[in-house]
Amino acid sequence: MTQAKTAYQKPIPLKDLDNAPYWDAADQHQLALQKCDDCMAYSQPPGPTCAKCGSENVIWQQLGDDIKATVYSYVVSYRPFLPGFQDELPTIIALAQLDKVPEVKIMGNILNCEEKDLKIGMPIQMTWVDITEDRALPQWIPAMN
């Protein structure tokens, strides 16, 4: 089945040497974060070494699939800047601050959210959208409670 691939017009996250564990976990509907085993700092987005201390001793921590956060900031875009977004305007792009690891913030769209309900501090929950046969994109939805 290649139908899904041609149907999805938006950019698909490119895996590379340094970020592949994040996207591999996402494809399994899980969150993994890069962490320094020397200074314990998280790197998000991940990189070749720890961006805080330069250590090469970086590891991956599995956080599972129950990821709660709050909206730290957001923009609402009324114009598509990339292919695939033209049919889903306005687009809410938010920076989510993780409840369990507040020093980590992850960007994403907030789905199923009206612009009027959007505010800084609102609770959100990570969800995963299957965008092709073998790829899934982490996204956010308003938390139920």
Place this chain on the structure above:
Amino acid sequence: MGTIKDRYAIVGVGESERSRKSGTTPLHLALDAANAAIKDAGLKVTDIDGFMNYNEGDSCTSHQLATYLGVRPKYVKDIQGGGASTEMLIADAVALIEAGQLNTVLIYRSMNGSSGTRVGRGYDPDMLQGALAGGSFVIPYGSASPSQWFGMYATRHMHETGITKEHLGHVCLSFYEHAQRNPKAFLHGKPLTMENYLATPDISSPFNIHDSCLELDEGNAIIVTSAEKAKDCKSKPVYIMGMAARQCHPHAHYWNDIDQVASDYVAEELYENAGVTPDDIDVASIYDCFSWVVMRQLEAYGFAKRGEVGDFVAEGNLKIGGKLPTNTAGGMLSEGYTHGMNNTIEIVRQLRHDYEGTDRQVEECKIGICTGWAGPDIAGAMILRN
């Protein structure tokens, strides 16, 4: 190394025509700008022994410019860089003159920013993901424009400090008012009212078209030399009191770390190098790719306290006659857009009192600040005097 305070000067400034569609190449625009700056300085083209430019792959090279000016300089340099590059290349030029390598350097920015390559637009998404550090973590979510990246900073900062959309409007109105006094400003003859501003829909919150810089075809050039050589120039020298630059983000990207900007760190070193305080500044060029970027820098450079910047701009302090006349030719919001160099040219003209006897002159101004912003993560700034 000793201090460079007052030992170097900007002695020439010039620009090409500005338009939506130049019908020519960045090389032609650069030649026009360079010739205008050389004439302004009263120099011969062969007096220039260094050429530098910054670009985003959208300009001619320094080698090309020097070649077609008919000179064979000692030094050419082209960097990939954004809106802090004018200040950073001036620092490079000063260092090379100080080292005895060069005498006089011409720095330019030339671009068909409207009819050619538009900054932050129309790139292949996969290329963008690879080209931007951490690009895979923003591009798939539709975030590909500086308005969206800086907007994320703005929304949070406005939430924390009480800055409103109307406050952003005061930045725009102030600069548009200056553009009405500048016949060469692109938005000359197009004044802006608060009613119109607030009625204009956002492109990407919190920014509408007025909050966003112009996109134009234009070339700008400035000439830097030693204070000693400046005495031989036709123009009034504008001396460099101090400079500073800084990269601040702990990652090679700034997507997720939106509470600091590099300007926060540049300010202290800048004032120390120049030996002045914010109270001593008479006129300002503050990098204005977006209205909020001005607000954030007013806080960083100490012109208003955090939480009071909104009131500062609402009181009209950015207008000619206010406490800090800023972007007095209209800035990048309403005059022109060359990644900051047009704002540098304007502050040089203010400090030379080129507008004496007109309503464009900031009366008796002596000291000015010029700030650059290549993004939240990279800043460069300088303080100048006449």
